[in-house]
Amino acid sequence: MVVLDIETEDGQREALRRMLTIRAFDTKAADLFSDGELPGFVHLYVGEEAVGVGACSALESDDYITSTHRGHGHCIAKGLDPDLMMAELFGKADGYCNGKGGSMHIADVDAGMLGANGIVGAGPPLATGAALTSHLKGEDTVALAFFGDGAVAQGQVHEAVNLAATWSLPAVFLVENNQYGEATPVEKQHNVQNLSETAEAYNIPGFTVDGMDITAVYEAVKEARKRAADGEGPTFIEAETYRYHGHFEGDQQPYRTEEDVAIWKDRDAIETFKRRLVDAGTITEAEFDEMKAEIDQQIEDAVGKAKDAAYPDPSEAYEDMFNAAVPEISDFSSGMRADGGENR
Amino acid sequence: MSTETSSGTGPDQTKEMTIREAIRLALREELERDDDVFVMGEDVGKFGGVYEVTGDLVEQFGETRVRDTPISEAGFMGAAVGAAATGTRPVVEIMFSDFIGVCSEQIINQMAKNRYMFGGKTEMPVTVRTTEGGGSGAASQHSGTIHTWFAHFPGVMAVAPATPASAKGLLKSAIRSDDPVIVFENKQIYEQKGEVPLDEDFTIPIGTASVEREGEDVTVVATQRMVGESLELAEELAGQTSVEVIDLRSLYPMDTDTLVESVGKTGRLVIADESPLSYGTHAEVATRVMENAFYSLDAPIQRVGVADVHIPFSPALEEEVLPSGSDVEAAINRIV
Numbered sequence: 001m002v003v004l005d006i007e008t009e010d011g012q013r014e015a016l017r018r019m020l021t022i023r024a025f026d027t028k029a030a031d032l033f034s035d036g037e038l039p040g041f042v043h044l045y046v047g048e049e050a051v052g053v054g055a056c057s058a059l060e061s062d063d064y065i066t067s068t069h070r071g072h073g074h075c076i077a078k079g080l081d082p083d084l085m086m087a088e089l090f091g092k093a094d095g096y097c098n099g100k101g102g103s104m105h106i107a108d109v110d111a112g113m114l115g116a117n118g119i120v121g122a123g124p125p126l127a128t129g130a131a132l133t134s135h136l137k138g139e140d141t142v143a144l145a146f147f148g149d150g151a152v153a154q155g156q157v158h159e160a161v162n163l164a165a166t167w168s169l170p171a172v173f174l175v176e177n178n179q180y181g182e183a184t185p186v187e188k189q190h191n192v193q194n195l196s197e198t199a200e201a202y203n204i205p206g207f208t209v210d211g212m213d214i215t216a217v218y219e220a221v222k223e224a225r226k227r228a229a230d231g232e233g234p235t236f237i238e239a240e241t242y243r244y245h246g247h248f249e250g251d252q253q254p255y256r257t258e259e260d261v262a263i264w265k266d267r268d269a270i271e272t273f274k275r276r277l278v279d280a281g282t283i284t285e286a287e288f289d290e291m292k293a294e295i296d297q298q299i300e301d302a303v304g305k306a307k308d309a310a311y312p313d314p315s316e317a318y319e320d321m322f323n324a325a326v327p328e329i330s331d332f333s334s335g336m337r338a339d340g341g342e343n344r
Numbered sequence: 345m346s347t348e349t350s351s352g353t354g355p356d357q358t359k360e361m362t363i364r365e366a367i368r369l370a371l372r373e374e375l376e377r378d379d380d381v382f383v384m385g386e387d388v389g390k391f392g393g394v395y396e397v398t399g400d401l402v403e404q405f406g407e408t409r410v411r412d413t414p415i416s417e418a419g420f421m422g423a424a425v426g427a428a429a430t431g432t433r434p435v436v437e438i439m440f441s442d443f444i445g446v447c448s449e450q451i452i453n454q455m456a457k458n459r460y461m462f463g464g465k466t467e468m469p470v471t472v473r474t475t476e477g478g479g480s481g482a483a484s485q486h487s488g489t490i491h492t493w494f495a496h497f498p499g500v501m502a503v504a505p506a507t508p509a510s511a512k513g514l515l516k517s518a519i520r521s522d523d524p525v526i527v528f529e530n531k532q533i534y535e536q537k538g539e540v541p542l543d544e545d546f547t548i549p550i551g552t553a554s555v556e557r558e559g560e561d562v563t564v565v566a567t568q569r570m571v572g573e574s575l576e577l578a579e580e581l582a583g584q585t586s587v588e589v590i591d592l593r594s595l596y597p598m599d600t601d602t603l604v605e606s607v608g609k610t611g612r613l614v615i616a617d618e619s620p621l622s623y624g625t626h627a628e629v630a631t632r633v634m635e636n637a638f639y640s641l642d643a644p645i646q647r648v649g650v651a652d653v654h655i656p657f658s659p660a661l662e663e664e665v666l667p668s669g670s671d672v673e674a675a676i677n678r679i680v
């Protein structure tokens with residue numbers, strides 16, 4: 001996997017590429033969903049790209065992340081393959097989870113991606129556990145948990161932070177404050193001004209950063225990663241960002257107006273970063289357009305491949321429950337007998 | 345607290361010890377055998393566990409591998425899942441199984457579903473040890489026998505030892521398993537003694553029951569404390585009724601073959617398990633026997649358990665609701 005070193009020009013171009021890939025992937029997913037081509041729920045990351053990519057740029061390739069129900073962006077930021085992701089969205093055998101996980105459960109443990117998660121707030125304890133592994137094995141890896149502003153109200157998130165703080169584990173807790181937990185605005189869910197104030201209760205550093213600025217996210221996570229790797233324990237970071245789409249595709253969004261969304265779109269993270277790179281001469285407008293066209297094509301191809309791919313064989317439904325074989329599953333799936341004859 | 349050691353012993357040697365000591369021996373051997381194994385839970389370190397099961401392990405293995413946790417079941421259960429997914433083998437103690445509700449999210453949606461949901465590409469070698477059972481006047485929130493919930497839930501294996509040997513053998517299999525296993529320890533029998541193989545590679549495969557006593561007239565399939573009670577009863581009834589006693593040992597997967605074979609021989613079945621009767625372990629054993637040995641049955645299957653009530657505090661009430669050997673005897677008398 002390519003390590004994303006945002007401090008080099010190549011790294012900056014790669015970061016831009018990943019942000020664009022997320023946007024193209026999720027915009028395409030939105031279209032596919034509205035065309036009735038994708039089963040299930042689809043929660044998109046459009047607007048929040050700087051958080052995922054900024055954070056993953058500050059990580060080493062064998063560091064771990066945990067994710068949320070809004071995980072496509074985290075996957076791409078961590079370097080996962082959009083082809084396999086798209087196949088998973090379609091429920092195809094070629095997908096990351098062989099079609100068993102879908103949009104909300106994409107994982108690639110080998111790539112350090114411990115899974116998108118359908119349960120709000122369940123990821124941080126897993127990140128604490130991955131950090132515990134690193135501590136127990138004396139490794140240099142760090143685990144970063146992405147979670148939403150809504151998740152900050154979940155008890156297990158606080159347990160996870162407390163555990164990591166108490167044990168000085170190499171963990172980073174990164175809240176993506178996209179201003180809403182489903183339809184309820186953040187200020188109706190929390191009684192603090194900044195969610196990073198949470199850190200005070202655990203006596204760990206806490207920062208609130210501009211989540212529309214990839215560099216701000218990168219710098220905060222980089223510092224947090226260094227602290228974690230140096231054995232100084234976790235950091236709690238809040239990145240203020242915004243999701244341009246509804247909570248899920250199909251959400252009518254009665255809780256906000258187009259003007260509300262437009263205010264944030266004016267500060268679009270991809271536009272801002274692109275402008276910065278163009279001004280610095282890292283990329284030309286023409287190169288940017290070329291990159292964008294390439295990515296759009298890549299996503300088109302991913303959709304084509306995913307559509308052409310085979311569904312898993314129905315018998316696969318009975319696979320992967322355990323590493324060890326249990327007779328139960330084969331007995332039950334092969335049909336129980338009613339005549340007293342031999343079945344077992 | 346005794347310190348068992350199994351060094352320098354031959355493969356067939358055994359030693360008499362309690363269930364508590366057998367569990368501790370299994371933990372010690374596995375911590376010695378595999379650096380990836382670690383133990384965590386509330387007060388498992390210097391204090392030695394509220395039921396003194398982990399004892400002095402922290403002295404040998406240190407606080408890194410025998411970890412006291414904050415009182416946060418969801419936090420450390422979730423950490424165990426994350427740790428297992430990234431290459432370690434956690435053994436988590438949940439002080440009382442009644443507390444599992446507090447962390448059931450991490451068990452149900454994370455530990456149990458991870459492997460399947462991710463297409464079989466993650467391993468989940470978590471062992472959860474927890475205590476069950478009434479009999480100590482601890483009242484409803486510290487006396488439950490909840491193993492049915494988790495034996496029922498796809499994606500976790502569940503075992504329940506009844507003897508020191510099975511306590512050692514099942515726990516070692518659980519720790520070595522790449523699948524999540526919950527070990528349900530009945531706290532009333534921690535002091536029960538028996539011979540335990542000292543062989544460090546002695547394990548009992550998960551999914552196997554054990555015929556503890558052979559008999560001809562009736563099969564009693566029992567778990568945990570009810571195994572000992574049933575064996576005592578079988579001894580008392582010897583000469584009058586010949587009782588075959590099976591220790592189920594593994595709740596999921598379940599050794600249907602051994603049950604079917606036994607009922608094929610005796611034609612009668614009593615199921616004795618200290619859990620509520622509705623929708624539970626009893627029902628599962630009964631159904632499997634019905635599905636596979638219906639024509640061997642000469643009488644209706646009998647269940648012995650808790651009558652769908654919580655475990656009360658007063659000794660007079662607690663004794664009333666907990667199943668015992670006399671309930672098994674009554675059940676046998678109804679059908680033999």
Ligand SMILES: Cc1ncc(C[n+]2csc(CCOP(=O)(O)OP(=O)(O)O)c2C)c(N)n1
Pocket residue numbers: 068069070118119120121147148149150151152176178179180181182247
């Ligand atoms: C435990 C739990 N409760 C409720 C839900 C339903 N739900 C899914 S996403 C969501 C909102 C989460 O908000 P937040 O954490 O801010 O993340 P965001 O969607 O804004 O990225 C809710 C309530 C759930 N999936 N899990």
